[in-house]
Amino acid sequence: EVQLVESGGGLVQPGGSLRLSCAASGFTFSNYAMSWVRQAPGKGREWVSAITTFGGRTTYADSVKGRFTISRDNAKNTLYLQMNSLKPEDTAVYYCAQLRAYSSGPSYYTAPTNFGSWGQGTQVTVSS
Numbered sequence: 001e002v003q004l005v006e007s008g009g010g011l012v013q014p015g016g017s018l019r020l021s022c023a024a025s026g027f028t029f030s031n032y033a034m035s036w037v038r039q040a041p042g043k044g045r046e047w048v049s050a051i052t053t054f055g056g057r058t059t060y061a062d063s064v065k066g067r068f069t070i071s072r073d074n075a076k077n078t079l080y081l082q083m084n085s086l087k088p089e090d091t092a093v094y095y096c097a098q099l100r101a102y103s104s105g106p107s108y109y110t111a112p113t114n115f116g117s118w119g120q121g122t123q124v125t126v127s128s
Contacts, residue, residue: 059103091125
């Protein structure tokens, strides 16, 4: 059974940092490109970032570019999202998800069919 378990969320002040983790099991982690997606209160899901199977390429939504860094450790079957310079508009539930494939084009990530399994999400709240 595929499992993706996010952790590391919490309450942080504007300008602060958080590091999210996603522990994967039940599949060969290194065979899959992975992604982070978020959903703010009352809004639809917004793709955040993606990474290739061995981490050689990454891509980001414009809203987080230069502030967030996606990475992975295939030996630990874990995906990460380092979030710096957090803003109140980053408040959301953050999900990790398998990808059918990696694409450098943001429009690829608007199609739900390009995603596989999802985690249950972790809440990030940016507030003073």
